[in-house]
Amino acid sequence: MSPKDASEDEARREKKREHNAKYYAANREKLREKKREKKRERHAANREKLRERAAKYRATNYEKVRESQARYCAANREKARLRAARWRAANGEKIREYLAANREKKREWRAANPEKVRERAAKYRATNYEKVRESQARYCAANREKARKRAAHYHAANRDKKLAAKHRRRARFAALTTVHKKGATAYYRIVRGVLDGQCWRCGKRPTRGVEIDHHHSIARGGRDGIVDACNLAALCRGCNSSKNDRRPSEFYGKAELPRIEALVAFAYRCFLAKIRQPLPEMARAA
Numbered sequence: 001m002s003p004k005d006a007s008e009d010e011a012r013r014e015k016k017r018e019h020n021a022k023y024y025a026a027n028r029e030k031l032r033e034k035k036r037e038k039k040r041e042r043h044a045a046n047r048e049k050l051r052e053r054a055a056k057y058r059a060t061n062y063e064k065v066r067e068s069q070a071r072y073c074a075a076n077r078e079k080a081r082l083r084a085a086r087w088r089a090a091n092g093e094k095i096r097e098y099l100a101a102n103r104e105k106k107r108e109w110r111a112a113n114p115e116k117v118r119e120r121a122a123k124y125r126a127t128n129y130e131k132v133r134e135s136q137a138r139y140c141a142a143n144r145e146k147a148r149k150r151a152a153h154y155h156a157a158n159r160d161k162k163l164a165a166k167h168r169r170r171a172r173f174a175a176l177t178t179v180h181k182k183g184a185t186a187y188y189r190i191v192r193g194v195l196d197g198q199c200w201r202c203g204k205r206p207t208r209g210v211e212i213d214h215h216h217s218i219a220r221g222g223r224d225g226i227v228d229a230c231n232l233a234a235l236c237r238g239c240n241s242s243k244n245d246r247r248p249s250e251f252y253g254k255a256e257l258p259r260i261e262a263l264v265a266f267a268y269r270c271f272l273a274k275i276r277q278p279l280p281e282m283a284r285a286a
């Protein structure tokens, strides 16, 4: 080939490359879709093979697969939840069979991992508070005598625990009332007075006066003491006792909650304004 031919050849090739690049750029989506379509066809034709391959991969890379699943679930919580629910709904029979076949295994696992079992149960109770309460109530109603006996037995066996809890409560209260007595009283008065003695929830004005409620209950991790700063509400006895130790979001309606929380914050601001110099704990808690 003469040098001239060679350069012509090179120029042709260059032109073709350019043409191809332009074509790809203009038809990117179309070409991609074509590729995807081909891939789908290939998959369909080799379904069994691919399934086998995937199973093998999962079996040999167990940890890796678990990690990647966990990452996916964390990033796509709602999607993963829906998918799992769909699967469960469609495979009830399978699940029942599996459980029946592995009952013994499950028992063994539970016996070998009491710590994990406890943790899981605690987590379940924490996230399904209402459900657990309802189921307990149902059980107690259906097994009144048994429940009574069990409670009596528990109290007898845990007398020390109960006493210790009582002492802790007393000590906490004593510390609170001696160190912050004036502050606490002032704060309570403000909380009660925000709606002029009305229950923040139902609007009743009890003759005995409204009660002070820990908006986030202490039992469920709410702040305590006068450090309850920004955690107090005023409720009538009825509302307070039906709220019990429920979380605010579990007790109040969706429309109701923002109003109550605004009142909680407002009462606290009033209190801060009154004492002007917040106690260090309050500053921290605010």
Ligand SMILES: [Zn+2]
Residues within 6 Å of the ligand: 199, 200, 201, 202, 203, 204, 235, 236, 237, 238, 239, 240
């Ligand atoms: Zn009320």
